[in-house]
Amino acid sequence: MKKTPPSEKLEIPIRRFVTKRLIGVNRDATIQEAASRMVEFKISSIAVVDHEDVIGIVTDTDFKKKALAEGRSPEEAVHKIMTSNPVTADINTTVRHVLELMYKEKVKHILVSEDKKITGITTLKELEELDLHGLETLIARE
Template identity: 35%
Template sequence: MRVSEAMTRDVRIASPDQTIQEAAAVMADIDAGIVPVGDHDRLVGMLTDRDIAVRAVARGRGPDAKVRDVMSSEVKYCYEDEDTDDVCRNLADQKIRRIPVVNRDKRLVGILSLGDLARSAPNGPVGAALSAISRPGGAHSQRADARL
């Protein structure tokens, strides 16, 4: 199966010039702990909730800190026409759970997560469990409307 068949399209992105508070609001809105950082449609970085906690909050930076100063700029990515088996091996080797997807012009076209892969091939207990775990929500959800 090709990455383009399993990936999530219409990915929300953050701008390098946004504040981390604005980027965190995007993460809260989409119930995700990561957003790609793009300059127009070029992928320039990734920002995680952990980046905000470790590179900003822990160092005394306020909510007005810029995304560019906190994001990870060395981004691993895959191509939309790659085989998912190859990308799965890469995810395991890199110990990452999600990866931005670019076209051959290196323009961001989506993101591929372990959950996407599990939903694309849910046969068997591992795929079913991973698919269920990877769905937003649940007991430890950070969504504002989650029940306590």
């Protein structure tokens, strides 16, 4: 099987690397409920929703920095530790642009929109399938 060069992989739309089943919790769910849901689905982030609209995201890092390190109660509402206005990208955005966004915004999770509605998520871990070492080397040279 012929390997695709890293430069071509950068131009692939992220739609191939999007988890379309976006797992979420209501903004008033507890921190503990959100963490339990993440464990249940074996995911490293969870969407926070309000009336079916995604209003934020909570990641493993948020739990460490904003809940545990600050001594918050597991019974507090998850919206208190979420990242509001999370970084998003359109489903047709190229891998190159998503990696640049992740680097610029210092995030590992990007919510993906289709027709201006959040429909999924992509993570740095999912993009590792692209031989990220080769991609990072290529980006660093540009």
